[in-house]
Amino acid sequence: MPPRTIKAAIQDALEDLPEKKLDKFRSALLDRREEPRVKMNSVEGKDYITIAQVLVSTFTEPRALRITLELLREIGCSEEAERLGELPHEPKRISxxxxxxxxxxxxxxxxxxxxxxxxxxxxxxxxxxxxxxxxxxxxxxxxxxxxxxxxxxxxxxxxxxxxxxxxxxxxxxxxxxxxxxxxxxxxxxxxxxxxxxxxxxxxxxx
Incomplete structure (x- = not known):
């Protein structure tokens, strides 16, 4: 079975979030000050599939993954971030x-x-x-x-x-x-x- 794409992994991680946490994730994403910035109308009220697509299309897959991990930790979803970071797409870590x-x-x-x-x-x-x-x-x-x-x-x-x-x-x-x-x-x-x-x-x- 081939490894999942980064977009699919992000999508799965966001799917696991309760609605209130997903709202916090959207808010944290819109609050980012680094360029490029995500436009409100691209994620406001959108589901996890659309948000994952916006992340990847805006930042490219590797950067979208890093930003997703950062935002999950920021909103208190450390366990979800840990699971996402341990997937096969994560670069091999060294001791x-x-x-x-x-x-x-x-x-x-x-x-x-x-x-x-x-x-x-x-x-x-x-x-x-x-x-x-x-x-x-x-x-x-x-x-x-x-x-x-x-x-x-x-x-x-x-x-x-x-x-x-x-x-x-x-x-x-x-x-x-x-x-x-x-x-x-x-x-x-x-x-x-x-x-x-x-x-x-x-x-x-x-």
Whole structure:
């Protein structure tokens, strides 16, 4: 049996939502400030099939999947997001812990090709700083991984912040600013696990 398309998977995930949750999903989708934006008349009062079609036609399948996962988490449907994210279309995930241990234990040569994730003359996480601050949605998990791997220290980071963007700004302004290339490689690997579609999208930009 061939794997389902991303559109079919999104459609199935939205079909499982109660009507009130589907209304919240529509509202959250319309509230997005990033371009391209979805027009109200394209989803207002529409069923899950139409909404899935609009998502894919507006954003392309990979980005539509990432946005659907973000919005499901935003409206409190974490279980639905988890099920959608575990389907076969999800990019193969790698072990953050094993990669991080390899980098710290053996130095930059143990990471992928010299352990440097450069984009031009800048490290990937520096070049895409603004986008990552604005768009990373799994900040609590990201911080847990960074703390666990010793990339940042609890006393050097203020976790009492109101929004994900504020937390990411604090991370960049403080601990990450002092990190070397190896630690930034680890940061990149963690992001690639937690936000695979965002990283894929940023890698395709120039």
């Amino acid at each position: 953050v812990i094993s990669i991080s241990q390899s980098i710290f234990a053996h130095g930059p040569s143990a990471g992928a090709s010299a352990g440097r994730y450069m984009s031009g003359d800048k490290h990937f996480v520096d070049k895409h700083r603004t986008a990552l601050i604005q768009r990373v949605s799994t900040v609590p998990s990201l911080l847990d991984e960074l703390l666990g791997r010793g990339v940042i220290k609890q006393e050097g980071y203020n976790t009492i912040m109101r929004t994900n963007q504020e937390k990411m700004k604090e991370l960049y302004a403080g601990p990450l600013n002092a990190c070397g290339p190896d630690e930034k490689d680890t940061f990149y690997h963690i992001l690639n696990q937690l936000e695979p579609y965002l990283i894929l999208e940023l890698k395709s930009t120039k």
